[in-house]
Amino acid sequence: MTTFKTVNPATGDDIETYALMTKDEAMAKLATCHNAHLEWRKLSHAERAPYLVKIAAKLREHRDELAELMTREVGKLLADGKTEVDICAAIFDYTAENGPDLLADEERTHTGGEKRGLVTYQPIGVIYSIQPWNFPLYQPTRVLAANLMAGNGCVLKHASICTGTALRFNELCREAGLPDDLFQVLLINHDVSDDLIEAPLVRGVTMTGSDVAGRHIGAAAAKALKKSVLELGSNDAYLVLEDADIETAVKFSVMGRLYNNGETCVSAKRFIVTDKVYDAFTTAFVEQMKAIKMGDPLQDDTQLGPLSSQDQCDTVRDQVNESVKRGAEVLCGGAPADQTGAYYPATVLAEVTPGMPAYDDEIFGPVAAIIRAKDDEDAMRIANDSRYGLGGGIFSQDEERAVQLARDHFDTGMVRVNSFGAADPNMPFGGVKDSGFGREHGGFGMKEFVNVKAIFRP
Incomplete structure (x- = not known):
C-alpha cells in the first residue's frame, strides 16, 4: 500500500x-x-x-x-x-x-x-x-x-x-x-x-x-x-498608465500581488509602469511591500503567510535567483526567510527583461516584477508580450479609455480597471493562449x- x-x-x-x-x-x-x-x-x-x-x-x-x-x-x-x-x-x-x-x-x-x-x-x-x-x-x-x-x-x-x-x-x-x-x-x-x-x-x-x-x-x-x-x-500584467492615480495603483498592486500569499492564477505579477510615473509608483510600491508583516497564518495581524510547501518555496527561490542572475535588481525581499516553515517575503524585482522567469513565466509566490514602459502604447505592447492570457489590470484616471483598452487591445480573458479581485460568480472566468x-x-x-x-x- x-x-x-x-x-x-x-x-x-x-x-x-x-x-x-x-x-x-x-x-x-x-x-x-x-x-x-x-x-x-x-x-x-x-x-x-x-x-x-x-x-x-x-x-x-x-x-x-x-x-x-x-x-x-x-x-x-x-x-x-x-x-x-x-x-x-x-x-x-x-x-x-x-x-x-x-x-x-x-x-x-x-x-x-x-x-x-x-x-x-x-x-x-x-x-x-x-x-x-x-x-x-x-x-x-x-x-x-x-x-x-x-x-x-x-x-x-x-x-x-x-x-x-x-x-x-x-x-x-x-x-x-x-x-x-x-x-x-x-x-x-x-x-x-x-x-x-x-x-x-x-x-x-x-x-x-x-x-x-x-x-x-x-x-x-x-x-x-x-x-x-x-x-x-498566467503571468498577469497590470498597467500603470501615465495618468494613473498612484495611491490607487499602489494599493491594489500590493493587494493583487500578495492575495492568497501570492499563489493565485490571476494575481498581479508583472507591473508595467510608464516612464512618466515609474519613480513615483516604484518608490511607494516598494515601501509598502517592505512593510508587510509575514508570519503565522492563524494570527489576525499577519499579512503574508508561508507558501504551500517547501517545494513551492524552493521553486520561487530558484525563479528569483535565475532572474537576478540574468540581470534583475532586487528592490526588497529576494530570499527565503531564515525561519522554520516555507516562508518567502514580499519581493520586488526591477530591470526585468525577456528571458527571465520573472518576465516570461509564472512565479507562484509574493514576487512582483516591475517593467518600465516608454508610454501607454508601449505598456500595452509589453503586457501582451506573453504566452499567457488569463487576466490583467489597468490603472488610469480615464476609466472609459481604460475600459476601451481592456475591451479592444488586452489579449486576456479578464481585465480589472483600477481594482483587483479573484472571481465573481456572475462573471466568466477563464483565459486565452x-x-x-x-x-x-x-x-x-x-x-x-x-x-x-x-x-x-x-
Whole structure:
C-alpha cells in the first residue's frame, strides 16, 4: 500500500497520512458515481437547486473549521480561508438561483419560419475534475456546483497536499443531503489519473494548474475524444498608465500581488509602469511591500503567510535567483526567510527583461516584477508580450479609455480597471493562449459539459 502525508507549511509538522487508491478502487468509485448520476439526471433543474442551497448553508455553518483546515494544509491566511468559504457558498447559491433559467429548454423556429425546433441542455455523465492546492475549497466548488446543476456526476482528484479539505468537503456535501456517490474524491497517482481520463464512463475532463500539466491533460483528453476545460494560470500584467492615480495603483498592486500569499492564477505579477510615473509608483510600491508583516497564518495581524510547501518555496527561490542572475535588481525581499516553515517575503524585482522567469513565466509566490514602459502604447505592447492570457489590470484616471483598452487591445480573458479581485460568480472566468480554454462562472460553466441537443418538430 502506497501512502502519502499532508504537512503544515508553517511549521513543517505532519498532519495526516493517507493511502493511495489502486486503479481498480478508483474505477469502482467512478462506476458508483455514474450510477448515481443516472438517477440524478432524472430530476429537473428546479429539483436539483435545493440541494445546492443546502450545501451552501452547510459550508457557512462550518466556515471557521474549513478555513482553519485550509490554513493548516496550505498556509492560507485564516481570513482568506473564511473569504474562500463565503465565495464557495455564494457560487452554490448563484448556481441554484440562476441554473434553472440558464439551462431551460429553448424554443426556436427553423429557417423559413414554418417549422418548430427545440434546443435542450442535457447532462452527459461523469465529469473528471483535476484541481490544484491554492484554493482547496473553491477549485472543486466551481466545477461541482455547475455540473450538479447540469445533471452530471463528478469525481475529483485534488492536490495531495490538501487532501483533508477535499475529503471534508465531500462529507459536508453528503451531510447537506447530496445523494451518496454523486460526488467522489479519488486519492490516486498520475498514472491512474491518465487511465481515468481514458475510461468510457468519464465524459469530460476539467483541470486547473500549470500550462505544462495542462498540455498533458489536454492531450490525453483529446486522444480519448473527451471535451476538456483547462484553466492554466498566467503571468498577469497590470498597467500603470501615465495618468494613473498612484495611491490607487499602489494599493491594489500590493493587494493583487500578495492575495492568497501570492499563489493565485490571476494575481498581479508583472507591473508595467510608464516612464512618466515609474519613480513615483516604484518608490511607494516598494515601501509598502517592505512593510508587510509575514508570519503565522492563524494570527489576525499577519499579512503574508508561508507558501504551500517547501517545494513551492524552493521553486520561487530558484525563479528569483535565475532572474537576478540574468540581470534583475532586487528592490526588497529576494530570499527565503531564515525561519522554520516555507516562508518567502514580499519581493520586488526591477530591470526585468525577456528571458527571465520573472518576465516570461509564472512565479507562484509574493514576487512582483516591475517593467518600465516608454508610454501607454508601449505598456500595452509589453503586457501582451506573453504566452499567457488569463487576466490583467489597468490603472488610469480615464476609466472609459481604460475600459476601451481592456475591451479592444488586452489579449486576456479578464481585465480589472483600477481594482483587483479573484472571481465573481456572475462573471466568466477563464483565459486565452497558454492560459487555457473554456469558461467557468457567470452561467458559462454550466454549459461546458452538456449535450446541446437539437430536436426538430414538423
